[in-house]
Amino acid sequence: MEILLIIFLLLLAGLVLFLLYIILKWIVAKKVRIIVAASLFLIAVVGFTINYLFFTKMEFIQSKVYPNLYLVKHPIKDRDSLNSIIKSKVIEIIDKNLINNKKVYSENTAEAPYATLAFYTYSKNSKLSVFQDYGTAYFIEYEEDLGGMIVEDLNMYQTQKLATYNIKAYKTNTTRYYSTLTYYKDAYPVKTDTINNNILIKN
Numbered sequence: 235m236e237i238l239l240i241i242f243l244l245l246l247a248g249l250v251l252f253l254l255y256i257i258l259k260w261i262v263a264k265k266v267r268i269i270v271a272a273s274l275f276l277i278a279v280v281g282f283t284i285n286y287l288f289f290t291k292m293e294f295i296q297s298k299v300y301p302n303l304y305l306v307k308h309p310i311k312d313r314d315s316l317n318s319i320i321k322s323k324v325i326e327i328i329d330k331n332l333i334n335n336k337k338v339y340s341e342n343t344a345e346a347p348y349a350t351l352a353f354y355t356y357s358k359n360s361k362l363s364v365f366q367d368y369g370t371a372y373f374i375e376y377e378e379d380l381g382g383m384i385v386e387d388l389n390m391y392q393t394q395k396l397a398t399y400n401i402k403a404y405k406t407n408t409t410r411y412y413s414t415l416t417y418y419k420d421a422y423p424v425k426t427d428t429i430n431n432n433i434l435i436k437n
Contacts (some may be wrong), residue, residue, distance in 0.1 A: 248309065260315075294323055295356060297375050301347035305370050307356035307394060317417050320353055320397045321427060324415055327428075351399035354391060370394055391423040399429075 261267045292310055297303040304323070309317050331348045335370045346378045357369035372386050379386045395418045403408045 255417055285328065292319070294353075295374060297374050299375065300373060302342055302351050304348075304351065304375060305355050305356040305374065306353055309355055311394070313417075313419065317397070317425065320417070321429070323353075324351060324397075324399050328413075348399075349395075349401045352388075353396040353398070354388075355394040356398060357391070357394060392418075395421060 239299045251399050292306065292308045294305055295305045297305070306316075306320070310319075327348050344368075354370045356371060358371035359369045368386060370388075370391050373388060376386070378388060397415060397417045399409050399413065399415045401413045404412065413429045415429055417425045
């Protein structure tokens with residue numbers, strides 16, 4: 235089945251390239267067509283650039299199946315600023331859960347899925363592609379698929395991990411906890427912030 239899909243995609247790619255060749259051949263046949271095509275291409279590039287720079291905003295998308303997973307769509311390039319925004323988001327999530335539940339949890343629960351949080355860059359590839367993974371967007375609607383024809387495991391996207399938040403117990407006092415926010419770049423931790431260093435877990 236997978237071989238047939240690959241053959242179909244190759245044939246489709248060949249057809250698309252052939253059509254592009256026909257169109258380009260038709261355009262270069264006359265100077266006026268070349269000017270019009272170049273103008274349209276330039277307008278499209280300028281329009282896309284303006285839209286991306288001034289109208290595309292960064293947003294956090296919470297997974298519907300993993301409430302503690304957040305995907306960052308259109309993240310800003312400055313990592314210090316991005317880390318600061320993620321930290322503010324974590325504090326917002328914690329404060330919201332504390333208001334709703336009036337209780338601190340040391341483990342994720344259905345009522346308060348925030349004892350551990352994970353932030354990844356939003357990415358999405360075509361479902362028709364057999365040469366690359368679908369992307370982190372898969373985990374907004376679906377759970378990890380470890381046994382299918384095409385495997386989707388969040389661990390496959392470690393280079394897109396931005397940060398993780400954890401509530402941890404003190405070794406000397408298991409009734410007291412502290413929370414840390416670790417930032418990542420290219421799958422490696424680069425910095426850790428302590429958000430709250432003395433949390434009392436209420437049972």
